[in-house]
Amino acid sequence: MAKSKSKPLQGVHRVKKRLSGGVIKKYHYAFRGGPKFWSSDCSFEEGSTEYALAYAAILRGHKPSVSTAGRKITRSVIDRYRRSAHFVNLSERTRSDYGKYLTSFEEAFGDDPIKMFEEKEAVAEIREWKDRWAHSPKQYDYATSVVTRFLNWAMNDDASILVHHHANIARLYRSDRSDIVWLPEELRALRAVANDREKRVLIAASEGGLTPQDIGILRNEHVQKTPNGRRLFFRRTKSGKPVSIPVTPALSTLIETTPAGQEYLVVSLEGHMLTPERASGIVRDLKKRANAAAAKDSSLVHIRDELRLYDMRGTAATELLRAGCSLNEIAVTMGWGLRHAANIIEKYAAVVPEVADEVLKKLDEFRKNRSE
Template sequence: MAAGLHIVSKRKAGRALRWYVYAWRGGPLIHKSEGTRPKITAALTDAAAEARKAGRETPARSSSNIAGLITAFRTAPEFQKLAQSTRTSHNTWLGRIEEEFGDTPLTVFEDRRVRADVLDWRDKWADKPRSADAAMQTFSRLLSWGYDRGKLTVNVVKGFGQLYDANRSDVIWNADDFARIAAAASVEVNEGVALAAFTGLRRGDLVELPWDAIGEHAIIWKTNKSRGRNLATIPLLPETKALLARIVERHAADMAGRPEAKRRPLPATVLANSRWQPWTATGFGSRFDDAKKAAGITKHLHDLRGTFVTRCCIAGLNDREISDIVGWHTKDVAAIRAKYADQARVVVAIGERLAKATIS
């Protein structure tokens, strides 16, 4: 490295080694090429000098960088009002953004060409599309906040397409999936999987569902989605009631076998870990991922929402009722019904007719 230049290389499958030259670490890109490492020429050092000069000519803007923007964003009311799970996710990616771009002056992010650098950074997680998309969502939210506060005149990363196909509404768990996770997971994780299949709740809401939200016929609860502004009304299926009864019975049996001094009351949340303490979303997710890997299952916890939709279809709810419960478009509910629920009804009906024929 010379003259303060920052030179990095990146290799992608099937392509020649690519070199990127930045005016300084975290500074703007001033040159890129393929093949051998670029030589430090007068043209490069002049370009770096021009970039630094441009920064000095706008001291109010060049005194701010991405790290400073992140610090301000984290303390802003717009960030603080987000749900805890959303803040946790954003904080993870804000840290990674700061690590990569923290020293970069905000003036650099006025230039649309920086999009290429951001895409190269995103592509570190190209093999994990959901992570790559989460990275870009956080980045865009940060820059949009900077735009709203007058620190930027444009959000240069706005409009990136998603890598992950988010519509998995027609993916459901089958009996084999449940059997495999049951064998690999703890009883506490299996209770969480069952509750997800019986309620359609997202992971963050799943681990925080309180007992006092359980009514005689339905779960009525302000979920974490939109900071509690969404009122969830979920019918209590027979399977849900049976699961809740098993959790209460398991707790009672466990406490009965302990000395009185070591007995714990039933937690306020329906789900609890092995110490009878409420799960965190991260803790449950980690234990679930371990069990899923051990069981060789590729489906996600989120796919249990489709499983719940199937149960609602079979229970007799119409598409509009189900879409109101899970927040899906009615066409996605109809797709589940056509692909799984109606098929299940046909199989059951055939079985009943065969049974009657055999008896007669």
């Protein structure tokens, strides 16, 4: 069929996307929020007779409606998702984390029809959007999870799309740090260069096994009496699971030395509420200072580069194991499920020197008794 040019069609919603490498792709939809009828990958050009026929054919089955077109824009669907029970019933922390990626996703695709995500080509566009977190596999994977859950909701609950192809996406982040724990001498090296407020962060993490998210939420109201002492009882920020942590002498000193009128037991260096990022940053700064001192004095301990604040949780669990605590006691203290605790403790046991010594002691006793 001979190609002929015509005037631009009225009502067509035109979208341009710049892909990696600078390639620009065009997508034309019958109307704002409507179905796609042409893209720059098509064998016929924009404005050709075939283009007009494709537009007419798609309109015959999809008549635009002023009342529904706006509902089919990605921004509108995101707004409905934010108001849905699926989003509202998430924990406050999770809603905040999701919101970061949803806002960015809306900035990139908000004006596009939600129907574009029915096309396989949309996966490449989503992947390019996620590339802004290419420096952090963990954040990249989180973006993958948020978008997948949003599109699942749009398909199954909102029914604004019939299908999407952003499923079973391979994850980049793989981390098993169960065998990475702080050694006692490394913790002492941190304390040696820490000021009073920094030491409080270290005590909460290494003695209480608190996560960076939980250190800054503790108040005096979380301190409860027990028959033989005290405990810290609260719900984890991330999972909402209850945690019962025995108050050790070091934690007791932390509680008793909290300034009168201070709302939280552990605060930032400036006296404000301690955020997870700042808590982790304090430990990074202490490591730098301790290692700088060790570089000048060979008698001082160099702290391993891979260690981070979260790994002190493993140190606390290892201490409970060394103390002979049961699996249930460790699970409750750490805020883990029993199955998860069993898996983690099995790995921690391999890095606790005392366990090997205890096995050797029992083996020697067995052989001695057998020979008698």
